Amino acid sequence: MSGLLRYLDHNASAPLLPEARDAMLEALSLVGNPSSVHAHGRAQRALLEAARDAVAALAGARRQEVVFTGSATEAIAQAVIGGARAFGVHRLVVGAGEHAAVHAAVAATGLPVTTMGLDAFGVLRIEDLVAALAAADAAGETLLVCVQAANNETGVIQPMAEIERRVGPTRHVLFVDAVQAFGRVPLDFGASATDMMAVSGHKIGAPAGIGALLVKSHCDGVRLIPGGGQEQGRRGGTEAVALIAAFGAAAKAFPGRHGAAGLEALGERLECGIMALAPDAVIFGQGAPRNLGVVNFAVPGVASSVAMMGLDLAGVSVSSGSACSSGKVAPSHVLAAMGIGRDIAGSALRVSLGWSSTQDDVDAFLNAFEQVLARHRQRRGRAA
Template sequence: MSAGTTYLDHNASAPLLPEAREAVLKALELTGNPSSVHAHGRALRSLVDEARTRVAKLAGATREQVVFTGSATEAITQAIVGGAKALGFEGIVISAGEHAAVSKAAEATGLPVTIAGLDENGVIRVEEIAAAMARADAFGARLLVAVHLVNNETGVIQPIDRIEVLVGTSPHFLFVDAVQALGKLELDFAGRAPDMMAVSAHKIGGPQGIGALLLKGHADQVRLIPGGGQETGRRGGTEAVALIAGFGAAAQVFPARYFEANPGEILETAVQRLRSLAPATVVFGETAERIGNTLDFAIPGLKNSVAMMGLDLRGISVSSGSACSSGKVGPSHVLRAMGVPAELGECAMRLSVGWNSTMADIDAFIEGLTEVLNRHRERRATAA
């Protein structure tokens, strides 16, 4: 990041890795269409093929299972909207903690949508998915169960293994939003039960504007954008070779950089220092299994709108949750589903770190937050 700034919003978008930047620039120097059979086209096709191999390896998939899309949102929409059309689902089950890309796609199908709740730790209530499946089985109806692996706000890792047991041997389908898990958790798409899975480049230091949908063979007919046969007919439109090359480069180098940065230790330190600064600090999903790079917390009485503005003025970037709903800082649907009181939810902030994060980022954050909190306390004392 530039001098004088501190970036703690990797879940929104990770900084571009140097290797990904270089791959994008090199690809932009080439001319042609990757579908052309001449030498120019073949050179571009080789970049796409190499990137597909790298993304597949990181996701535990085969090359043939990777379909490049314009974003993870597009991949999610292809899976849900395209899947509803191609596979004849008669209903969709999601959780109350899904990203808007999932919930809006489910609504767009026009099918009945069942929403499984979250417990107080932000964990999907698997028994509610089981109940929905049982109701569908009674009528011979096929469902699509669409759930996330890692919550983008709380970092809670969902019990996908339990959901796989439910769906895996049934006539129903399972889609997993693995956007926040790629490169941070070990994925085995080819060997596990999910029928479809979405991933994204810019969450792992790749460029924005490129994602991928992973499809098992029995879901291969799922389409969203028809066209000239690109991506073996599964996603029309000339491939964005430069972005795809950047995705491949990020997939190759991100995990090592991420784990070398030790994000879990960085955020453990952040929690300790937050509680030293404000003992009443609440960590959401604290007792659940969580991914190491995400911390969702609140200091009671300090609204996130006030804190984030004060931090931003000091060159420190944090968020209140999903970037897709930021810009309007409001209550989190995830925290609401967890039963968090509205007043406390208005104080929620998220720190998310990644491949280039350091303890110095936490030093800057705590220093800035201390100033914001002290000013806030002074104002409250004056008002009283």
């Protein structure tokens, strides 16, 4: 293994921002409960509310719309399970490429599900949503529509304006998983037709273990964890102030750490380099709007497990898909929904860049991957 490790798996978890680490350590030096009215409690409360302001600003939300949770997975469960209860939902409409956390929460409701398919580029089939809305209106049903703003595996950005235009004027409820869009794609939750939105801390350089559910005022009844009235009565349990303070610091620092133009340039360098090394490579989602700095690709015949082993030995960290499923044998459900065959899907690699990524990191990946391809071709030549 080379002496210098290169981390290119930001979609799984971003490295901790120095600003987030400093904010967390400062908060850990304090004592008290943010619900207490004495000076110690007020100091904790001040940190909590400053973080709420920062997270709200990055999401284009109002401060009172931010509910801190223990993770984005918890926020998703609260929105889906709690939302289904609160709104008397009859059926859920879910994108085929949603994160496993959404599919698990949907299954936990026990309600019927309608799936919106993906086209070959990974974009939701709007006609499936239109058909589901029409069927629900004819049956007098209430729907909870679950959409991922930007896919965690391919980086494909969904047509949210069109989806909001379809769902917003109706009585149906729209939940958006914005975990991979938060900080990377402009969000305006407060002015949008989205009812609930989940975001995560560790995707933007905060520690793992902190997330948030953004809710409009009519979603006050959407609860999952009862308790002592914390988070405006929307989520029980004493708030983890140190993690929340770090989340707020990351929300403030993240946008300026790597401008969109710089990250796009790195992504283009990465993608062009891959195609130069392997002209037969398939870039998943190519041709659709994508999250900057995410390249999910496959070189036919080069198994992802073999490629990842070679890259890891060279000190380069990437993934073969979602960090929540890449250790499993089953192929990506996202690629399957896009109509990608198992042979190509079995060669998928995801390289995701972020605030700490540099041109040297990209070049190190390309150099290491060139060696992976050379060994593959050598083995293939011996077998011929």
